[in-house]
Amino acid sequence: MNKQSIQKSAASGLVFGIIVIFFALIGFTVVFSGLIQKALGQSLGVGQIPSMSSFLIFLGLLGIWNGWRASRQDKHETLLVSKVLGRSAIAGLTAGVLVMVYALIVGALDNRGINLRTYLSQLSSESVRFFLFNQSIVVGGLIHVLYSTVLAVVGGFLALASERSRERVKTTRESIQKWSQDRWLGKLQGNPYVSYILMGVVLLLLVLLPRTWGAYWNYVMGTVGIYVLLGLGLNIIVGLSGQLVLGYVAFFAIGAYTFALTTSPEPHNLVWNFWVALGVAVLAAALSGILIGLPIMRLRGDYLAIVTLGFGEIIRILLRSDILKDFTMGPRGVRNIAGPTLFGRSFTTDVDFMYLIILAVLLSIFLARRWQESSIGRAWLAISQDETVAQATGVDTKKYKLLALSLGAAFAGLGGALFASRNQFTGPEDHALMVSINVLVLVIVGGMGSIPGVVLGAFALKGLPEILRELESYRLLVFGALLVVMMIIRPEGLWPARRPKLEVTVVKETEQVPLPAVVGGEQ
Amino acid sequence: MNTVLEARQVTKIFGGLVAVNKVDLIVPEGSIASIIGPNGAGKTTLFNCISGFYQPEFGDVLFNGRKIQGMLTDKVAAMGIARTYQNIRLFKNMSAVENVMVGFEPHLKHGWITAMVKTPGYQKEQKHIVNEASRLLHYVGLAGLGDNLALNLPYGAQRRLEIARALANQPKLLLLDEPTAGMNPQETDEMKDFIRQIRDDLGITIILIEHDMRVVMNISDQISVLDYGEKIAEGNPKEIQANPRVIEAYLGPGAAALSEKYRREKIHDA
Numbered sequence: 001m002n003k004q005s006i007q008k009s010a011a012s013g014l015v016f017g018i019i020v021i022f023f024a025l026i027g028f029t030v031v032f033s034g035l036i037q038k039a040l041g042q043s044l045g046v047g048q049i050p051s052m053s054s055f056l057i058f059l060g061l062l063g064i065w066n067g068w069r070a071s072r073q074d075k076h077e078t079l080l081v082s083k084v085l086g087r088s089a090i091a092g093l094t095a096g097v098l099v100m101v102y103a104l105i106v107g108a109l110d111n112r113g114i115n116l117r118t119y120l121s122q123l124s125s126e127s128v129r130f131f132l133f134n135q136s137i138v139v140g141g142l143i144h145v146l147y148s149t150v151l152a153v154v155g156g157f158l159a160l161a162s163e164r165s166r167e168r169v170k171t172t173r174e175s176i177q178k179w180s181q182d183r184w185l186g187k188l189q190g191n192p193y194v195s196y197i198l199m200g201v202v203l204l205l206l207v208l209l210p211r212t213w214g215a216y217w218n219y220v221m222g223t224v225g226i227y228v229l230l231g232l233g234l235n236i237i238v239g240l241s242g243q244l245v246l247g248y249v250a251f252f253a254i255g256a257y258t259f260a261l262t263t264s265p266e267p268h269n270l271v272w273n274f275w276v277a278l279g280v281a282v283l284a285a286a287l288s289g290i291l292i293g294l295p296i297m298r299l300r301g302d303y304l305a306i307v308t309l310g311f312g313e314i315i316r317i318l319l320r321s322d323i324l325k326d327f328t329m330g331p332r333g334v335r336n337i338a339g340p341t342l343f344g345r346s347f348t349t350d351v352d353f354m355y356l357i358i359l360a361v362l363l364s365i366f367l368a369r370r371w372q373e374s375s376i377g378r379a380w381l382a383i384s385q386d387e388t389v390a391q392a393t394g395v396d397t398k399k400y401k402l403l404a405l406s407l408g409a410a411f412a413g414l415g416g417a418l419f420a421s422r423n424q425f426t427g428p429e430d431h432a433l434m435v436s437i438n439v440l441v442l443v444i445v446g447g448m449g450s451i452p453g454v455v456l457g458a459f460a461l462k463g464l465p466e467i468l469r470e471l472e473s474y475r476l477l478v479f480g481a482l483l484v485v486m487m488i489i490r491p492e493g494l495w496p497a498r499r500p501k502l503e504v505t506v507v508k509e510t511e512q513v514p515l516p517a518v519v520g521g522e523q
Numbered sequence: 524m525n526t527v528l529e530a531r532q533v534t535k536i537f538g539g540l541v542a543v544n545k546v547d548l549i550v551p552e553g554s555i556a557s558i559i560g561p562n563g564a565g566k567t568t569l570f571n572c573i574s575g576f577y578q579p580e581f582g583d584v585l586f587n588g589r590k591i592q593g594m595l596t597d598k599v600a601a602m603g604i605a606r607t608y609q610n611i612r613l614f615k616n617m618s619a620v621e622n623v624m625v626g627f628e629p630h631l632k633h634g635w636i637t638a639m640v641k642t643p644g645y646q647k648e649q650k651h652i653v654n655e656a657s658r659l660l661h662y663v664g665l666a667g668l669g670d671n672l673a674l675n676l677p678y679g680a681q682r683r684l685e686i687a688r689a690l691a692n693q694p695k696l697l698l699l700d701e702p703t704a705g706m707n708p709q710e711t712d713e714m715k716d717f718i719r720q721i722r723d724d725l726g727i728t729i730i731l732i733e734h735d736m737r738v739v740m741n742i743s744d745q746i747s748v749l750d751y752g753e754k755i756a757e758g759n760p761k762e763i764q765a766n767p768r769v770i771e772a773y774l775g776p777g778a779a780a781l782s783e784k785y786r787r788e789k790i791h792d793a
Contacts, residue, residue, distance in 0.1 A: 388612075393689075
């Protein structure tokens with residue numbers, strides 16, 4: 001073992017020791033152990049301290065990971081038993097000693113009767129004793145060292161085993177892939193009926209699910225749907241035409257408020273038909289896209305981002321200011337916004353709204369795809385890659401950038417109107433900067449310029465936090481970590497955009513190709 | 524012969540530096556004109572003034588008799604001036620055939636509404652430009668590579684793709700900025716023949732900036748030499764080769780006399 005290798009192992013141990021201590025300090029150990037206990041099928045009351053075995057499993061997983069990481073320092077070397085043993089033991093020992101020191105300090109303080117909860121709300125006497133395995137301080141600390149070292153060594157050998165069997169796993173996987181490709185996947189891919197059946201199944205799910213999964217999930221999935229709409233719009237602006245607009249929420253607000261003011265009895269006593277108001281809201285947002293676009297046409301990159309960021313904030317501040325109080329109700333917001341009606345019947349249950357949002361999403365995906373795959377989509381992409389050259393190639397950049405802004409804004413307007421209608425309320429704080437940032441993040445996480453990416457991104461960003469509710473107050477911590485991991489594993493997004501295959505073969509190889517005929521007979 | 528491009532006293536100033544100083548240039552239709560000169564002589568700046576990237580401080584640029592300075596580059600491209608770039612500037616993350624299809628942009632008629640509805644006319648136009656773009660790729664020798672991303676193409680292919688994109692504009696005047704930069708002798712030779720072929724097949728007038736003298740002397744009908752922003756000589760390859768000011772611009776003061784001396788000695792020896 002050379003010095004560098006020892007240093008790396010110790011560093012890995014330090015990192016894992018700090019992680020364990022951090023989790024203990026914020027009380028995450030207790031919550032996660034509880035989750036493990038529930039996953040094992042054992043009941044756990046609220047506020048009850050979980051069992052020792054679930055805590056050991058939690059610590060063990062971290063320990064194994066520690067040993068695994070420490071022993072695999074270089075991708076290209078072949079692991080030997082002696083190397084693995086040394087590295088993982090060092091890593092485990094370092095982590096264990098670090099945790100022991102922490103346990104000793106906290107345990108001693110707790111023994112003296114100092115209430116640690118005054119400093120850290122999660123450090124109750126019970127959780128400290130839980131962390132020490134309900135033993136005395138010294139015994140608990142030593143158990144930590146021993147357990148960490150043993151599990152790290154186990155992790156090291158697991159790494160060794162996985163590497164030894166890597167070749168075999170690879171060949172097995174390849175043969176399975178080949179078999180499935182030959183036997184059924186390959187046949188299915190070429191079959192048009194398969195895609196029809198798939199689409200049918202998806203449609204059936206979209207019809208049935210809102211009826212079955214209850215109001216709560218309808219609410220959550222409705223929010224996801226509205227964010228899909230927003231994502232589709234911002235995807236056109238940022239993902240395709242490459243304009244980094246950070247004030248996208250402005251269009252959302254304009255859509256929501258236009259709809260609100262034209263359908264609510266207060267403050268203007270305009271009670272328009274739902275569908276007319278919806279159309280007007282979309283148009284107003286699209287128009288505002290053009291109006292905002294005109295002055296910022298010459299800005300690029302960072303400057304555009306800052307100016308549009310300011311614009312989003314200006315709209316929100318205007319909405320809550322006293323100047324427009326008579327017009328938009330100021331910070332109180334607009335209430336009693338109308339729900340959808342059709343042929344005199346009103347459709348305002350959660351299921352109806354879910355259907356409406358699903359319809360809007362399907363329609364928007366259809367339109368966004370049409371535009372993306374057309375010459376317009378190509379012109380947008382060209383602008384995003386090199387605006388100067390795109391213009392010199394004959395692309396009317398101003399026209400296309402304005403078009404992208406207004407079409408993208410129209411999607412936001414639709415989303416905003418549905419949002420206001422569903423909540424029957426909209427106020428300035430619904431349109432804060434966080435909306436813009438969330439939408440931008442979902443476009444990036446999903447994959448810039450990719451429509452399936454937008455849908456996946458919306459689920460990941462708005463659906464995942466709901467699934468993580470089990471983790472209570474730690475869900476944002478876990479959520480942030482998951483986002484970081486996602487971006488490390490797939491930096492180009494969950495479902496990156498691919499370019500279509502378009503080239504056609506020129507039939508007559510020998511024929512001289514004349515100057516391409518002028519398109520459309522224009523000179 | 525008609526004059527395709529005429530530059531009159533074109534002057535471009537950056538701060539205190541006169542990058543292009545009162546340059547006159549007349550390019551007849553169907554010719555291949557070269558602009559040469561040492562590094563920093565203002566060749567690319569002159570190109571940028573012609574293609575609308577820069578607005579010259581003084582002077583006029585006339586294309587088919589119409590003033591074009593002050594026009595936006597997309598309007599210039601629509602009028603029939605296409606160009607390539609010294610450092611290749613493709614749309615890197617688009618496929619090769621898509622790069623060419625963007626070049627058809629100034630001649631497209633359909634907009635976002637017809638694209639949304641997919642009217643028959645729109646579909647016909649789309650099919651047409653896919654076919655034409657594929658044909659152009661075939662013409663520049665990139666048949667079968669069209670679905671690769673532009674950034675994945677080899678260097679020489681990227682240069683050809685840039686030319687294909689420029690040809691998709693259906694230009695009357697093609698500006699090539701160092702088309703053989705970074706190529707080996709064989710590729711350079713092919714490119715030279717290809718440039719001539721473009722002129723002969725398509726009747727497009729070509730202006731090129733080039734450092735490789737074998738290419739310049741071989742294919743040019745007319746050569747203009749720039750040095751420190753000024754045009755110091757113009758003529759056919761023979762005249763330029765013998766011009767003492769050109770030799771001095773490239774090799775330094777006194778070089779012309781030396782070369783004259785060597786030539787005399789050679790004749791004397793013979």
